[in-house]
Amino acid sequence: MKSPLQLVLVTPEIPANTGNIVRLCAATSVPLHLVEPLGFCMDDRLLKRAGLDYWKHCAIHNHLTFENIEREFKDARFLFLSARATRSFYDLEVHPGDFIVMGPESTGLSNHFLARGTRRQNTFQIPMPGEARSLNLATAAGIVIYEALRQIGRLDRSR
Numbered sequence: 791m792k793s794p795l796q797l798v799l800v801t802p803e804i805p806a807n808t809g810n811i812v813r814l815c816a817a818t819s820v821p822l823h824l825v826e827p828l829g830f831c832m833d834d835r836l837l838k839r840a841g842l843d844y845w846k847h848c849a850i851h852n853h854l855t856f857e858n859i860e861r862e863f864k865d866a867r868f869l870f871l872s873a874r875a876t877r878s879f880y881d882l883e884v885h886p887g888d889f890i891v892m893g894p895e896s897t898g899l900s901n902h903f904l905a906r907g908t909r910r911q912n913t914f915q916i917p918m919p920g921e922a923r924s925l926n927l928a929t930a931a932g933i934v935i936y937e938a939l940r941q942i943g944r945l946d947r948s949r
Contacts, residue, residue: 803829
């Protein structure tokens with residue numbers, strides 16, 4: 791069965807976050823794409839520990855650049871997440887086949903990255919009514935993956 795969504799982490803830095811996202815992707819059957827450079831080795835013990843025994847249930851794809859993903863999936867729609875965006879992810883209509891793209895923990899997706907092509911017009915934020923500057927990457931990934939799956943009707947247990 792083709793996955794209804796794909797998740798992309800551009801240069802993730804913290805192994806425990808990526809490990810937790812592996813677990814999220816295993817639980818939701820969402821393939822995970824990791825874009826180099828990674829801020830850790832794939833055999834990092836914190837990475838493995840956070841992902842527990844879910845590694846075998848997660849389709850993980852490594853890419854040297856984000857542009858490689860864009861070329862490989864040229865007909866896909868890419869949705870970018872940024873704490874600095876002005877449009878809410880909740881105002882977006884998610885479609886099957888969409889790619890959700892998130893940046894590194896310390897900086898998020900850079901202005902230079904988002905300025906390329908149509909990326910900026912497809913950039914959204916998770917509303918935060920409190921005082922925090924941003925959410926933890928794994929927390930943000932969980933929020934958007936579950937909202938996207940809800941929108942496309944993939945959370946019904948009978949499916």
